[in-house]
Amino acid sequence: MRYLGTVMGVPMSLDLRAPADERARAAARAAFDLLRVEDARFSPFRESSELRRYERGLVGSPSPELAEVLRLAEDARIASGGAFDVRRPDGGLDANGVVKGWAVQRAVGLLRAGGFGDLCFNAGGDVAVLGGPEPGRDWVVAVRSPSAPDELVARIEVRDGAVATSGTYERGLHVRDGRTGRPAEALLAATVVAGDLTTADILATSVLALGPDGVGWALGQGAAWALGVRPDGTLVSGGAEPRRAA
Amino acid sequence: MTAHRWRGTFVYLGALAGLAAIAVARFGGLPFEQAAPTVAGSTLPAGDTGGSTSGSGPATPDATTSPSNPGTGTTDPSTVTVGGDVAQTPYGPVQVAVTFTGTRIVDVQTVQAPVGPESSQIAARSTPVLAQEVVSAQSAHIDTVSGATYTSEGYRESVQSAIDARG
Secondary structure (H helix, E strand, C coil): CCCEEECEEEEEEECCCCCCCHHHHHHHHHHHHHHHHHHHHHCCCCCCHHHHHHHCCCCCCCCCHHHHHHHHHHHHHHHHHCCCCCCCCCCCCCCHHHHHHHHHHHHHHEEEHCCCCCCCEEEECCCEECCCECCCCCCCCEECHHHHCCCCCEEEEECCCCEEEEECCCCCCCCCEECCEEEEECEEEEEEEEECCHHHHHHHHHHHCCHCCCCCCCCHCEEEEEEECCCCCCEEECCCCCCCCC | CCCCEEEEEEEEEECCHHHHHCCCCCCCCCCCEEEEECCCCCCCCCCCCCCCCCCCCCCCCCCCCCCCCCCCCCCCCCCCCCEEEEEECCCEEEEEEEEEEECEEEEEEEEEECCCCHHHHHHHHHHHHHHHHHHHHCCCCCCEECCCCCCCHHHHHHHHHHHHHHC
């Protein structure tokens, strides 16, 4: 059964491989509800969101969720040598590079805790999976080409993991290299495979900010595999030797 | 960020064109309806007469509504195109038209997109990607697609309004 919703401004789909009964529907609803709660908490568009109030110094004691996101962001900033930085030059916070992957991973954890072990959650192009689509097969995640939506640059078979892509081709040069403050332009797109979407999403954005050197860097930060697409269309990738699933 | 349990295989594809040509989308509607089970090996549910092999009718729109007049979709399983509302975005107005066969989205076309050297490219790119997302889940070879976060709020709103109008 496939459940669809739009959260955080992007379409999300949950492909849940379980009997389509009321229990599954309730679990899917709970997963989307969790995402909407975190969207409200971290929305940059709502003046009343905790993130916006935190920016204005109105939050004396951050929620555990805000504290965790801020910690993840700070860890990533340090690990990337400053390339990944949620702090904007104007003093605001751009937490999008952390929140979506983190929130979706939480939603997946909720589903896993509910006993659902085979699912694929695609959140606007960032993917988290558990188990496989059917017995004996892993999820197949394609990575689209930055230059053409109907062309693919990689095909990944993954079980209990995540694939995140960050690129300049949909929203322009929206990722800054925190070291220089300038837009990241050395790669058109970066894809990272990791054990969870929190890690994959942060690393993909970091690789985009770091440029081609970020591919090797990511492998030391929890990435199982990483791919960068240069402006001339050539690829740079690295990762563990592929192991074929049984 | 520590290493996690993970296994998988990678196959590079220089270019696998034609993804968007795959079959017909099963797309239950937003936000939160259920589409039919998809992907390899799954079977169509009873009563699901759509799909590329069905006789549910040619693409000739016998009930096409004007893009500026959403809300007149029909309930029979024939193909119908419904225009979405014009959504205002920082880049300019965005409007799409969504083609349904029965209750399924089979195509998303951009009726109106912002003009300008930067924004036109963004809008033009984001459109086929959403259309691809809609149809790609039908592929027997690909379960899902990873890519940069796509769609503007306006694009989504226009799609949503077309779906709402279709009912």
